[in-house]
Amino acid sequence: MTATLLASMGETGIGALTLYHYLFVSAALFGIGVVGFLSRRNLIIMFLCTEMMFQAAGLALIGFGKYHLNHTGEVFVIFVLTIAAAEAALALALVVLLFRRKESLDASDWASLRG
Amino acid sequence: MDAIVSPILLYLCLAIAGIGSVLALPRQKISPQLIGGAIAVLGFGLALVLIGLRSVPETLSDGAANPFAGDRPNPFFYVFALIAIGSALRVISHPRPVYSALYFILTILSSASMYLLVGAEFLAFALIIIYAGAILITYLFVIMLATQAPSEDEIGELSEYDASAREPLVAVLAGFLLLAVIAGQFSIGVTQVYRRELGRADASLIAEIPAKVDRAFERRGVYAGLGRMELGELADGLRVNPDRVSLVVSNEAAFAQSLTDERVSELMPAAVIDAVPRGGIVAGSIVSVQVPNDARADNLDGVGWWLIARHPMALEIAGVVLLMAMLGAVVLARRQVDLGEEEKIRALRTLADEVERSS
Numbered sequence: 001m002t003a004t005l006l007a008s009m010g011e012t013g014i015g016a017l018t019l020y021h022y023l024f025v026s027a028a029l030f031g032i033g034v035v036g037f038l039s040r041r042n043l044i045i046m047f048l049c050t051e052m053m054f055q056a057a058g059l060a061l062i063g064f065g066k067y068h069l070n071h072t073g074e075v076f077v078i079f080v081l082t083i084a085a086a087e088a089a090l091a092l093a094l095v096v097l098l099f100r101r102k103e104s105l106d107a108s109d110w111a112s113l114r115g
Numbered sequence: 116m117d118a119i120v121s122p123i124l125l126y127l128c129l130a131i132a133g134i135g136s137v138l139a140l141p142r143q144k145i146s147p148q149l150i151g152g153a154i155a156v157l158g159f160g161l162a163l164v165l166i167g168l169r170s171v172p173e174t175l176s177d178g179a180a181n182p183f184a185g186d187r188p189n190p191f192f193y194v195f196a197l198i199a200i201g202s203a204l205r206v207i208s209h210p211r212p213v214y215s216a217l218y219f220i221l222t223i224l225s226s227a228s229m230y231l232l233v234g235a236e237f238l239a240f241a242l243i244i245i246y247a248g249a250i251l252i253t254y255l256f257v258i259m260l261a262t263q264a265p266s267e268d269e270i271g272e273l274s275e276y277d278a279s280a281r282e283p284l285v286a287v288l289a290g291f292l293l294l295a296v297i298a299g300q301f302s303i304g305v306t307q308v309y310r311r312e313l314g315r316a317d318a319s320l321i322a323e324i325p326a327k328v329d330r331a332f333e334r335r336g337v338y339a340g341l342g343r344m345e346l347g348e349l350a351d352g353l354r355v356n357p358d359r360v361s362l363v364v365s366n367e368a369a370f371a372q373s374l375t376d377e378r379v380s381e382l383m384p385a386a387v388i389d390a391v392p393r394g395g396i397v398a399g400s401i402v403s404v405q406v407p408n409d410a411r412a413d414n415l416d417g418v419g420w421w422l423i424a425r426h427p428m429a430l431e432i433a434g435v436v437l438l439m440a441m442l443g444a445v446v447l448a449r450r451q452v453d454l455g456e457e458e459k460i461r462a463l464r465t466l467a468d469e470v471e472r473s474s
Binding site: 013014015016017018019020021022023024025027028029030031032033034035036038039040041042044045047048049051052055058059062063065066067070071072074075076077078079081082083084085086087088089090092093094095096097099104105106107108 | 204439
């Protein structure tokens with residue numbers, strides 16, 4: 001049953017109601033990511049929350065791509081994956097550097113950067 | 116239909132979820148994290164149920180039949196959506212970073228399942244391999260690397276910045292206001308986006324990759340009695356009709372023989388099969404052969420074609436971004452070594468000796 005369902009979904013795409021389901025879950029993940037980014041004080045968790053926002057954008061892109069019956073959304077998700085990998089590499093290198101300076105991951109330790 | 120769900124009910128559900136999230140965020144004193152998480156998941160679940168109860172009308176406003184009358188997501192979607200949202204909440208509320216990263220992997224896995232449910236197989240597996248397999252492992256490494264080793268008496272204790280969230284109320288207000296606006300606007304806007312015709316994805320794509328049809332015919336033995344076509348000609352034929360290809364009979368005896376194989380005969384029109392015993396098919400007759408299902412363009416063909424032929428620039432920019440990130444990470448992670456004056460002089464001398472010896 002699942003195989004035929006997968007085949008039919010992939011072939012004819014999805015309608016507006018299914019699209020809205022995807023958009024709602026995507027919006028929920030994005031909102032949770034924003035909450036985490038604003039409220040957590042650990043630098044690593046803050047970057048994890050930005051990754052969650054990327055993930056939400058990817059879900060919306062896949063939904064729109066399947067609604068319009070083309071693959072532009074999927075191609076852009078590949079692009080988002082690349083950006084996420086690049087961001088993880090750079091941000092984590094920065095986090096390690098900052099940790100070496102102050103022996104702490106607390107974001108408010110760096111409040112002096114506010115100027 | 117003007118809006119998928121009534122905005123008031125949607126905002127109510129999101130308010131419940133927001134109250135739950137405030138309770139779920141970690142706090143210095145004992146906080147009702149579990150109850151908060153349950154309330155938040157309940158709020159999101161109620162919103163999903165509201166959306167799911169919406170029925171798609173049988174006819175459009177102009178009286179025409181609605182092509183998406185039976186439109187419903189796969190029932191598994193609700194399961195994965197709740198797992199994704201629940202584990203996302205746990206990511207932002209768990210006081211221990213390692214557990215947050217592990218819960219994020221769960222979010223990724225359930226998003227990949229949601230990709231699978233709409234038939235984006237390639238991206239689903241790429242997501243698991245790249246995100247859960249590579250990026251999250253990097254995160255785990257850094258979490259292990261950038262945590263002080265606890266001394267004997269404080270094993271099991273949390274660092275102060277993990278144990279309490281900064282301004283949970285303000286953060287939740289900001290995040291959920293944004294979420295309410297996005298979800299509310301989408302529920303109106305999604306009914307107004309360009310209405311596409313009902314059709315099959317990638318139906319015309321097969322004309323761009325005729326070799327796939329050619330190989331499928333060869334595997335099945337269709338070419339035993341039928342003449343093989345140049346790939347360019349085959350592509351022209353597929354462009355006109357992606358479902359059937361007209362081939363010329365080259366050898367009628369071999370053709371009749373090949374029809375005993377079910378894998379060949381199932382592709383032939385009934386009229387041809389009837390005509391063969393009566394001698395109706397001779398060398399030179401044209402037979403319209405059906406394109407088998409395994410030769411149709413699938414998700415992988417589609418993604419590959421759109422990536423290389425339609426959006427090559429995205430691919431190249433992605434490559435440059437990755438290269439720059441690699442260079443940046445190498446420069447950042449390099450450790451600065453401070454040498455004293457004497458050490459510098461000594462190093463210079465060895466270098467000068469080396470140069471002298473080699474010249």
